[in-house]
Amino acid sequence: MKDYYKTLGIEKNASKDDIKKAFRKLAHEHHPDKTKGDPTSATKFKEASEAYSVLSDDTKRAQYDRFGSAGPGMGSSGGNYGGAGGFGGFNAQDFGGFDFSQFTQGAGGQGGVEFDLGDIFGDLFGGGRGRGGGRSQARQERGRDVSVDIQITLEEAVFGVEREIHVTKSSLCNTCDGTGAKPGTNMKTCETCAGHGKVNETRRSFMGVFTTTRVCDECHGKGQIPQEKCSTCRGEGVVDRQQEIIAKIPAGIEDDQMVRLNKMGEAIVGGIPGDMYIKVHVKPHAFIRREGLNLLTDLHIKLTAAITGGEQTIKTLDGDLVLKIPEGSNNGDVLRIKNKGVPNDHGRRGDFLVKLVVEMPRKLSRTAREAIEKLKGEGV
Numbered sequence: 001m002k003d004y005y006k007t008l009g010i011e012k013n014a015s016k017d018d019i020k021k022a023f024r025k026l027a028h029e030h031h032p033d034k035t036k037g038d039p040t041s042a043t044k045f046k047e048a049s050e051a052y053s054v055l056s057d058d059t060k061r062a063q064y065d066r067f068g069s070a071g072p073g074m075g076s077s078g079g080n081y082g083g084a085g086g087f088g089g090f091n092a093q094d095f096g097g098f099d100f101s102q103f104t105q106g107a108g109g110q111g112g113v114e115f116d117l118g119d120i121f122g123d124l125f126g127g128g129r130g131r132g133g134g135r136s137q138a139r140q141e142r143g144r145d146v147s148v149d150i151q152i153t154l155e156e157a158v159f160g161v162e163r164e165i166h167v168t169k170s171s172l173c174n175t176c177d178g179t180g181a182k183p184g185t186n187m188k189t190c191e192t193c194a195g196h197g198k199v200n201e202t203r204r205s206f207m208g209v210f211t212t213t214r215v216c217d218e219c220h221g222k223g224q225i226p227q228e229k230c231s232t233c234r235g236e237g238v239v240d241r242q243q244e245i246i247a248k249i250p251a252g253i254e255d256d257q258m259v260r261l262n263k264m265g266e267a268i269v270g271g272i273p274g275d276m277y278i279k280v281h282v283k284p285h286a287f288i289r290r291e292g293l294n295l296l297t298d299l300h301i302k303l304t305a306a307i308t309g310g311e312q313t314i315k316t317l318d319g320d321l322v323l324k325i326p327e328g329s330n331n332g333d334v335l336r337i338k339n340k341g342v343p344n345d346h347g348r349r350g351d352f353l354v355k356l357v358v359e360m361p362r363k364l365s366r367t368a369r370e371a372i373e374k375l376k377g378e379g380v
Helices: 004-008 016-030 039-055 058-067 117-125 154-159 303-308 366-377
Strands: 146-152 161-172 187-189 198-205 208-215 224-226 238-249 258-261 276-282 288-291 294-302 310-316 319-325 334-337 352-359
Touching: 004 016, 004 039, 016 039, 039 058, 146 161, 146 238, 154 276, 154 288, 238 258, 238 276, 294 303, 294 310, 303 310, 303 352, 319 334
Parallel strands: 146 276, 294 352
Antiparallel strands: 161 238, 187 224, 198 208, 258 276, 288 294, 310 319, 334 352
């Protein structure tokens, strides 16, 4: 004999609500749309469906408690679930004798069963209930994102900068503050959704006919529409206009990186604005280049400076600095000035690197040649 209580994992004194919750859990877990035809899950789904069809009905449950699954009315009905509200020709045997006709879109179903099929299969077909027990709200609409490109200098990329950006985009109407109504006039109930802000749509699947909810297109979810439309936006609540936006470009940004400005994209009535994405292009510097967090430049020095050393003023992004050139420097040597490079996320800066380029004289005077000959004699 089949133990329907064990099948649903409940006690014999379980309430109707306990029975419904137990079946909902098993239906979610073993539904064919989720298990992709797994035979074991299909069997468990049928068993759970059969158990629920019996235990959710007071009369059938009483018969089952007295006679067991072999009692009168416990077998498969053999009916076909086709037709307008049916399941595409699935037989009752395919679902273990489970009578889907007991399910309703709300309370007061056949046989006294008060159950919402969308409550069980909501996540499969777009319905479902929110945490508060009511029908979940349709997902809030979102305005389109906006993308702009700007060019900045290397100095601005290293130290950060604020830029004024002028962009034409859909924005809330300043005349009516996005209501779509002529200033000084009232709003009226939306006839399309009867003031609910949402409309129901009927959908069909192999499991039957389901009702889903979406935001009303007429009132954009507000439930009200203007009696007189705003002349500026013609009742739309949004207009295309040029806006000035201050964008803060962070210090250390790299070429082709994106900066996101939250909710600075296009506005939409009844929804949230999109985002703005700023693609930053860093203009090449005349003599300084970036390598990670370090800045690199070339310094041309004479042969005598490389041999004898000395000091030389160089230009950096922090201003002019005096660089000490060691005696006996070679062509290609790199001198390091600490903490004058690009800042990282923690504000610590990289280094400024100076690559020495020793310029060899193309012509030598007699005096210079004699001096070099003396150096050669000393093995230099």
